[in-house]
Amino acid sequence: MTTSISIILNNIPCEGHAGQTILEVARANGIRIPTLCHHERLKPIGSCRLCMVEVEGSGSPVAACTTPARSGMIVRTHTPALEKLRRDTLLLLLVDHRLDCDSCELDGACRVQELARCYGITQAEIDQLGFCPVPRGPVTYGATPLITYHPDRCIRCGRCVKACEEISEQAVLSFAGRGAATTIAPMEQDGKFSGECLSCGECMAVCPVNALTETHVVEALPDGARVKKIRTICPYCGCGCTMDLRIHADHVLGAASCRGGVNDGSLCAKGRFGLEFIHSPERITAPLVRENGTLHEVSWEKALEFTALRLHETVRHHGPDRVAGLSSARCTNEENYLFQKLFRAVLGTNNVDHCARL
Structure with a gap:
């Protein structure tokens, strides 16, 4: 049985459950706290530091995504000091991630751009800081040729590393390099990859900034193109x-x-x-019927009529065991069930099989 807890968020009593973090209780009660590294399918990471909140009795702000909520807690999520801290954190993050990234298909719908707009950060302000980010173009992902890595977009949140470890359970990825040159790369041991990449794409799926993309899409998609x-x-x-x-x-x-x-x-x-x-x-995009040794495209109605007639004639003249059915793994389970039911219950034969090749 789940134990209920009650905390105070921004002077509002909020209910939650034991084991939830401050962030989870806040979101369950309609209070939005900005995050970049947090993902519902992953264990808390706490790397982006945008979810910092003030807890009464704590000497300094704590990460809402990693701090367990306890009954009686008094939490403030959007004080002027916290908003300044978030803005400064985001500004430093954007030093190595341009806002005007026209070549990215997320341009205009990117979470980083959205947060920058919320906190009034512009590319001009970032440029005035005087930092010179290391120029880095897209590189082939060492783990699999199907994915391309864009280090100039990467915010080093760690989602991809965690997804590979927790969802795929392969632990192929890790951080490489130091400081501004930090990137994501396959773990190596004695010059060889220490794990086997399954090309599942879970790392790509959880990336918040499109730093991991399909290689063939990178090559085919024009800069600035919109994808629906x-x-x-x-x-x-x-x-x-x-x-x-x-x-x-x-x-x-x-x-x-x-x-x-x-x-x-x-x-x-x-x-x-x-x-x-x-x-x-x-x-093949339409039914084909062979007539006089040649395949001809026909309508579905004619194809079904032709198939039913030939099945009926074969069963009538030669018996039900002279026909057989071969289904496909690409059909739904329900379609495959109906297919075998047709042959067993209607045609009267157990000559039915299933191709499992995908």
Whole structure:
């Protein structure tokens, strides 16, 4: 049984549960505290320092995302001192992350840009600080060729490292370098990668600033191009994972994670990176019927009528065991169930199998 707790947030009594952090209680009660490193699917990281709050009795601000909430706590989330601290923290972070990043598809919808607007930070103000960020262009991700890393966008929040460790359970990634030259890279031991990358893309899915992108999209997408998303179901296996198709100029670029569904945001390598086949000129997009040794494109009505007639004739003249059905792993579980039911209950044969190749 979950124990309830009560804390005071900005002079407002708020209810929560034992084990929740201050950030979780605040969000559950409609109080927004800015974050960049926090993600619902990951354990608290506490690296961005934007969620700092004041707790009565504590000598200095604490990170709301890592501090457990306790009954009787008195917390302030948006005092002038905290807002100045957040603004200064964000300003230093933006020294190495330009606001006018036209080449990024998140430009205009980026969480960092949104926070900069909220705190009135401009690129001109950042430039006046006089820092000279290390120029770094996109590089091939050492762990997998499917992902490109953009160190000039990276804010070193650690989400990708945590996702690889906690969601994929591979622990392939780590921080490399020091100071302003810190980057994300595969862990190495004796000159070799210490873990095996599954190309699952979980690191890419949790990145808040698009510092990890699909390699083929980087090569195909023009600078400043806008990508729209359409929610759908993965076409591969019967699991039925929910995902967002990323589309530009009526062309499917790939898939993106979205919360909810049976997969809760996770996608396998095929579901995330293996959608280019839909643009293949060899793809069959309509039913084909063979007549006189040649395949002809027909309507679905004619194809179904032709199939039903041939099945009926074969069963009538030669018996039900002279027909067989082969289904596909790309069908839904419900479709495969109905398929075998058709052959067993209607046609009267157990000659039914399933191709598990995806």
